[in-house]
Amino acid sequence: xxxxxxxxxxxxxxxxxxxxxxxSISTQKTYAKGSVLIREGQRVNKIYFVTGGCLRSxxxxxxxKEHTLQFGIENWWISDYIAIHNKESATxxxxxxxxxxxxxxxxxxxxxxxxxxxxxxxxxxNLLERHVVSLHQRILNQxxxxxxxRYDLFLKQxxxxxxxxxxxxxxxxxxxxxxxxxRIRVERARK
Amino acid sequence: xxxxxxxKYGEIxxxxxxxxLSKPTVQAKDVLIKVKAAAINPIDKSIILGNLQGxxxxxxxxxxxxxxxxxxxxxxxxxxxxxxxxxxYSRVPQEQMGTIAEYxxxxxxxxxxxxxxISFEExxxxxxxxxxxxxxxxQVGIKENDKVLIHAGSGGVGSFAIQYAKAKGAYVYTTTSTxxxxxxxxxxxxxxxxxxxxxxxxxxxxxxxxxxxxxxNYTLEAFEVIKSGGKVVSVAGPIxxxxxxxxxxxxxxxxxxxxxxxxxxxxxxxxxxxxxxxSHLAEIKSLIEDDKIKPIIDKTYSFxxxxxxFEHLATGRAKGKIVIKIx
Numbered sequence: 001x002x003x004x005x006x007x008x009x010x011x012x013x014x015x016x017x018x019x020x021x022x023x024s025i026s027t028q029k030t031y032a033k034g035s036v037l038i039r040e041g042q043r044v045n046k047i048y049f050v051t052g053g054c055l056r057s058x059x060x061x062x063x064x065k066e067h068t069l070q071f072g073i074e075n076w077w078i079s080d081y082i083a084i085h086n087k088e089s090a091t092x093x094x095x096x097x098x099x100x101x102x103x104x105x106x107x108x109x110x111x112x113x114x115x116x117x118x119x120x121x122x123x124x125x126n127l128l129e130r131h132v133v134s135l136h137q138r139i140l141n142q143x144x145x146x147x148x149x150r151y152d153l154f155l156k157q158x159x160x161x162x163x164x165x166x167x168x169x170x171x172x173x174x175x176x177x178x179x180x181x182x183r184i185r186v187e188r189a190r191k
Numbered sequence: 192x193x194x195x196x197x198x199k200y201g202e203i204x205x206x207x208x209x210x211x212l213s214k215p216t217v218q219a220k221d222v223l224i225k226v227k228a229a230a231i232n233p234i235d236k237s238i239i240l241g242n243l244q245g246x247x248x249x250x251x252x253x254x255x256x257x258x259x260x261x262x263x264x265x266x267x268x269x270x271x272x273x274x275x276x277x278x279x280y281s282r283v284p285q286e287q288m289g290t291i292a293e294y295x296x297x298x299x300x301x302x303x304x305x306x307x308x309i310s311f312e313e314x315x316x317x318x319x320x321x322x323x324x325x326x327x328x329x330q331v332g333i334k335e336n337d338k339v340l341i342h343a344g345s346g347g348v349g350s351f352a353i354q355y356a357k358a359k360g361a362y363v364y365t366t367t368s369t370x371x372x373x374x375x376x377x378x379x380x381x382x383x384x385x386x387x388x389x390x391x392x393x394x395x396x397x398x399x400x401x402x403x404x405x406x407x408n409y410t411l412e413a414f415e416v417i418k419s420g421g422k423v424v425s426v427a428g429p430i431x432x433x434x435x436x437x438x439x440x441x442x443x444x445x446x447x448x449x450x451x452x453x454x455x456x457x458x459x460x461x462x463x464x465x466x467x468x469x470s471h472l473a474e475i476k477s478l479i480e481d482d483k484i485k486p487i488i489d490k491t492y493s494f495x496x497x498x499x500x501f502e503h504l505a506t507g508r509a510k511g512k513i514v515i516k517i518x
Contacts, residue, residue, distance in 0.1 A: 041276040064227060064260065064278055064311035166480050168308035178308065178482045 004049050004103055007075070008123055018117040025109040030101045037102070038094040044083040047107045050076050053100025054164055057092045058172070068173035071097075071158055071165070077127075079107070098164040147176045148184045194292035195497045196252035200241030203501045207239070210252060215296040222273050222299050223265035224281070226517040228315035228491075229290040230258035231504050232347060239501065247285065254289025257282050260305050260314035261295075261517075270299045280305040282318035284467045290315075291497055291515055303472035306479040313486035316512035320347035321475045321484075323426055323465040324355050327402055330463050331422040335360030337399040340391070340416060344380055345371040347512050348404050348426065350487045353378045358483040364395050371510060378487075392416055403428050414452040421458045431462040487511030494518075 005022065008014050028051070031037065038044055040060060048055070055072035057080065069092060072078035080092040084107045113120050141150050151174060155162075162170070171181040196210050217223045235256050237243050260280040263273050273279065281302040283290060305314040333339065339356050343349040344365030356363045357379040365380045369387050376383045384391045397418035403410050406427030413423040428449075435443035444450070445460070453460050478484045489509040492500040494517050504513050 036274075039274060039276055058307075060278060060307075064305065064314065065309065066307035166308075167482055168480055172308070182482070 003051055003075070008120075013119065015117065015119065018113070018120055021113060021116060025106050025113075027104045028101065029104050030099065031096045033096055033098050035096045035100075036093060037096070038080050038083075038090050038092060040090050040093045042090055044080045044090045045107050047077060047079040047084070047105045047110055048072070048094070048102040049105070050074055050078060051101045051103060053102075054097045054161060055094055055100055055102075056097050056165075056169060057094045058169075059092050066168070066172055067175075068169050071161060071169075071173070072100075073158060073161070077131075097169070142175060147174060147180055148187070150174050151181070151184050192293035193494070194254040194289060195256075195494075196254050196289075197239055197249070198252045200239065200244070203236075203239055203505060204498060207255070207498050207501065208252070209495075209497075212254070212292070214294050217265050217267045217296050218298075219267040219269040220298050220300070221267045221296040222263045222270055222279070222302055223294055223296050224259060224261040224279060224302075225264045226259050226261040226290060226293060226295055227311035228260050229256050229292075229515045229517055230315040230317075230319070231256050231291075231500060231513050231515065232258065232319050233504070233507075234319075236501065236504050249288070254292050256290040256515075257288060258315050258318045259283065259290035259295060259297075259517075260311040264294070266299070273299055273302065273304075278305050278307075278311075279303065280314040280318055280472060281469070282322055282465075282467045282472075291494075291517070293517060298467075300469050301467035303469045303476055306476045308480050308482075309486055312491050312514045312516060313488060316347075316486045316488050316514050317351070317475060317479070318467075318472060319465065320351050320512065321355075322468060322471055323348045323463070324352035324402075325471055325475060326465055326468075327424045327426055327463045328352060328355060328359070328400070330461055331400050331424045331459075333359050333361055333400060337361040338364070338395075338397065338418075339400040339402065340364045340366075340395050340398045340413075341380075341402045342366050342405045342409055344375040344378070344383065345510050346404060347487075347509075350375070350378055350511060351484065352402055352404075353380045354484040355478070358478055361400075364391070364398070366391050374510070378485075397421075400424065411449060411452055414456045414458060417456060417458045419457040421456075423453075423458060423460045425460070425462050426465070428460075428462060431460055434462050434464065488514055490514070491516055 050072045055078050057070045058066045058068045060066050080090045083090045167178050171178045192214055194212050197206055198208050199206050263277040279302050281297050283297045284301050287297055339361045341349055341352045344353055344367045353363055363380045364382045366384045366386045367375045369385050372383050372385050392415050395416040398416050399421050401413035401417050401423045403413055403425035410428030489511040491514045497515050500513050500515050
C-alpha cells in the first residue's frame with residue numbers, strides 16, 4: 001500500500017484525508033498460488049493493485065478453452081472492468097499464477113473518491129489513459145505484427161514471466177497455438 | 192432431463208433408448224455437473240452386450256458411460272475443493288455410472304478441474320483411458336530411459352500411454368496397423384511396429400516394461416520380449432493373485448503357463464484395475480496444459496446421435512476417442 005501511495009504522490013499532491021480514505025477502503029492481502037480472486041459468473045466488486053507475484057485474467061469460450069486477457073505483475077491493476085462497468089456478473093476469471101500480494105479496493109468506494117477528493121482525478125485520468133494506450137497497442141500489435149514479433153514484445157513487457165506461467169497461458173495471450181509458440185522458441189534458440 | 196439408457200442386454204440398436212429422467216440429487220460429497228461432453232469406451236460396448244454381467248451388475252434401465260466434462264452447478268455440504276462454475280472432467284465411479292445425460296452427480300474425489308487449453312469435447316475424451324494408462328505405468332514405476340512396449344498404439348489407452356511414457360523420458364515401442372503408423376509415430380513413439388508387415392517379437396528385445404492392452408496370446412508373449420527382472424502390466428490379461436485376494440478370491444492362482452513364464456523369465460506380472468481418481472486427473476491436467484499430452488478424438492457426435500456413436504465404437508476401428516456433445 002505504501003508503494004501505491006508513493007506512486008500517487010509522485011504525480012499529485014495527495015491530501016492527508018485522501019490518503020486515509022484510500023487506506024480505509026483497501027486491504028492488503030496475500031493469496032496462494034492457484035487462488036481465484038474473481039470467478040466467471042459471479043458478482044465483482046473488487047479492483048486489485050498488484051504489489052507482488054503474478055496474476056492472470058482470462059475468459060473461457062463456449063468450447064471450454066481459456067483465452068488470456070492480461071497478466072498482472074507488480075504495479076499493475078487487475079479486475080473485470082466489463083463486469084464492474086456494466087454491473088453484470090464476471091465474464092473473466094482472475095487467478096494467481098504464483099503467491100501474490102495485492103491491495104484490494106472496493107470498486108464502488110474507489111470510484112467514490114472523485115466526489116470526495118476531486119484532486120485525485122488527474123491521477124485516475126492518467127491511469128485510465130495509460131490503460132487505454134496499452135489496450136490500443138495490444139490490439140494494433142495483434143493486427144499488424146507477426147506472432148514472433150508479438151512474442152518479443154511480450155518478453156520485454158513481462159521479462160521474468162516464463163518462470164511461472166504455462167505455455168498455454170502465453171500462447172493464448174498472443175492468440176497463437178502452443179505448437180506455434182514452441183516453434184517460435186526453437187527459432188529464437190537457433191539465432 | 193434427457194439421458195441415454197440401456198434397457199436390456201443385446202444388440203446396440205435394440206438395447207438403448209433415450210429416456211426422460213429427473214435431475215440427480217446431490218449427496219454431501221457430490222458435485223452436480225451440467226454435462227457438456229461425454230466419451231464412450233470399449234467397456235460400454237461390453238456392458239451393452241452383456242459380457243460383464245458377472246463383474247458389473249447393473250439394473251435396467253441404467254444411464255450409460257463413464258467419461259464426462261462439464262460445469263459444476265451445485266455441490267454437497269462436504270465439498271470444499273470445487274466451486275459453482277468450475278469447469279471439470281471426470282471418470283465417474285461405477286455406482287454413479289451414466290454420463291450421457293444432461294446432469295450427473297459425481298463424488299468430488301473422482302473429479303478434477305479440466306485442462307484450460309483444451310475444449311470440453313477433448314477433455315471428456317481423456318479420463319478413463321488416461322487413468323488406465325497412468326495407473327498402469329505408475330504401477331510398474333516407469334522412469335527415464337526405460338524401454339517400454341505398448342500394444343495397440345492407436346487405441347484410446349495406447350495413444351495416451353505412448354505420450355505419457357514419452358513425457359516420463361522412456362523409449363517407446365508400439366504396435367499398430369499400417370494405416371495408423373504415421374499418426375502414431377507423430378505421438379512420439381520411437382519405434383512404431385506395423386503388425387501387418389513386421390513381427391514385434393523379433394524387434395523388441397529386453398524391454399523393461401510391457402504394457403499389455405490386448406490380453407489373449409499377447410500376455411504370454413510379453414515374457415518373450417521382457418528382460419530378466421522386467422515388469423509386465425496388463426489391463427486385459429488374467430487377474431493377478433494380489434488383486435484376486437483383494438477381491439476376496441483367496442484361493443485364486445494364476446494360470447499355470449503364465450506363472451511358469453513369469454518365474455522362468457524372472458519377471459513380474461501385475462493386473463491393474465483402473466480406479467476413478469481426481470488427483471490423477473489433476474496430474475494429467477498439468478501434462479496436457481504443458482503440451483506433453485494431446486487428446487486424440489476420432490469423431491464427435493451430437494447427443495441425439497448417441498446410438499450411432501455406439502455403433503461406430505462397436506466397429507473397433509476408431510482412431511482415438513469417440514465423443515458425444517451433450518450441451
